[in-house]
Amino acid sequence: MIFTYFDGTARISDAGLFSPVNTFECGQCFRWLPDENGGYTGVAFGKAANVRVEDGYLRIKCDPSDFETVWRAYFDLDRDYEVLNSVFSIDDFTQRAVSFGNGMRILRQEPFETLISFIFSQCNNISRIRSIIKSLCMLSGEKFEAMGKTFFTFPTALKINSLSERELQSLRAGYRAPYVREAANAVLTGSINFNALRALGTEEARKEIMRLPGVGKKVADCFLLFGLQKYDAFPADVWIKKVFANYPGITPSRFGEFAGIAQQYFFYYARENKLESPKGEIISDACEKKEKHNT
DNA sequence: GAACAGGTGAAGT
DNA sequence: ACTTCACCTGTT
Numbered sequence: 001m002i003f004t005y006f007d008g009t010a011r012i013s014d015a016g017l018f019s020p021v022n023t024f025e026c027g028q029c030f031r032w033l034p035d036e037n038g039g040y041t042g043v044a045f046g047k048a049a050n051v052r053v054e055d056g057y058l059r060i061k062c063d064p065s066d067f068e069t070v071w072r073a074y075f076d077l078d079r080d081y082e083v084l085n086s087v088f089s090i091d092d093f094t095q096r097a098v099s100f101g102n103g104m105r106i107l108r109q110e111p112f113e114t115l116i117s118f119i120f121s122q123c124n125n126i127s128r129i130r131s132i133i134k135s136l137c138m139l140s141g142e143k144f145e146a147m148g149k150t151f152f153t154f155p156t157a158l159k160i161n162s163l164s165e166r167e168l169q170s171l172r173a174g175y176r177a178p179y180v181r182e183a184a185n186a187v188l189t190g191s192i193n194f195n196a197l198r199a200l201g202t203e204e205a206r207k208e209i210m211r212l213p214g215v216g217k218k219v220a221d222c223f224l225l226f227g228l229q230k231y232d233a234f235p236a237d238v239w240i241k242k243v244f245a246n247y248p249g250i251t252p253s254r255f256g257e258f259a260g261i262a263q264q265y266f267f268y269y270a271r272e273n274k275l276e277s278p279k280g281e282i283i284s285d286a287c288e289k290k291e292k293h294n295t
Numbered sequence: 296g297a298a299c300a301g302g303t304g305a306a307g308t
Numbered sequence: 309a310c311t312t313c314a315c316c317t318g319t320t
Contacts, residue, residue, distance in 0.1 A: 027301070118301085119302095121301055121302085122300095122301075122302035122303065123299095123300060123301080123302050123303085123315085123316095124300060124301075124302090124316095124317085124318095125299085125300040125301080125318085125319080126300090126301075127318090127319090128300080128317075128318065128319085129301085131318090172316080172317060172318080173316075173317085174315075174316025174317050175303095175314090175315045175316050175317090176302095176315095176316075177316085179303090213303085213304085214302085214303065214304090215302095215303085216302060216303045216304075217302090217303095218301075218302060218303085219301095219302070219303085222301085235301085237301040237302080238300090238301065238302090239301065240301090267301080271301080297320100298319105298320085299318105299319085299320085300317100300318095300319090302315105303314105303315090304313100304314100304315100305312100305313090305314095306311100306312085306313085306314105307310105307311080307312075307313095308309105308310085308311075308312090
């Protein structure tokens with residue numbers, strides 16, 4: 001890794017593939033927002049940064065000490081995505097998906113934030129997920145200043161656990177709110193311990209996290225992949241099910257130990273291109289077609 | 296208004 | 309084991 005730090009910005013010359021838009025819009029995170037220069041600004045691990053690519057350099061505007069301690073790992077800068085992409089490109093469809101999402105990086109996010117965020121994500125759309133998380137951070141995160149702007153950290157389990165019913169209700173998270181409270185409580189009491197989960201295999205860790213109410217296989221796999229870096233976790237949502245239905249050759253097992261990363265290319269491609277399911281095929285039994293009769 | 300949006304879990308076959 | 313359904317809320 002070759003980089004210089006000058007004028008408040010880490011400039012990396014050999015960052016390899018890095019596309020801010022594909023990284024931050026591929027659906028793995030909810031707290032990074034675009035700026036006017038094709039860059040993105042966000043918060044992780046209690047720190048703020050702005051990221052952009054210019055003249056072939058990756059430029060991360062941040063506190064000098066944070067590049068090595070936070071952002072280098074967070075942006076997964078030590079992984080060669082070119083190698084990964086060529087390993088993934090086993091057929092025409094995969095090539096299209098990888099090419100579409102070229103420069104996407106799977107962020108090494110914080111376990112707690114990832115868990116809570118994906119609990120919010122169930123049967124919800126992206127803009128609303130973002131809005132709920134933003135409200136949560138403004139309500140109970142810590143306010144701090146960086147780069148001349150105001151930011152909020154993601155709240156701790158303690159802060160979330162101590163929210164009143166009224167405060168929780170103000171997030172407009174609906175039926176997901178009690179799930180979030182339970183998750184925070186489990187972390188607080190030690191019933192769920194992220195370091196212990198890290199030491200487990202993917203299967204065992206999934207089983208453990210699924211003990212939480214509101215955490216089924218899909219949310220669990222997002223947590224494992226984005227929050228615990230269990231790269232073989234393969235979240236299968238409605239879009240991935242459309243991929244499976246259209247391209248029977250695509251199965252998690254074909255992509256090895258980093259199948260979860262391949263999954264993110266598929267998800268992003270399918271969602272952005274509004275991949276349809278084959279006619280007559282039933283893709284999901286949830287949130288799709290249901291007659292709701294309110295009493 | 297009804298349908299839909301990155302699921303889950305309980306209850307019914 | 310597989311299918312159906314309710315669940316909050318905001319948007320189209």
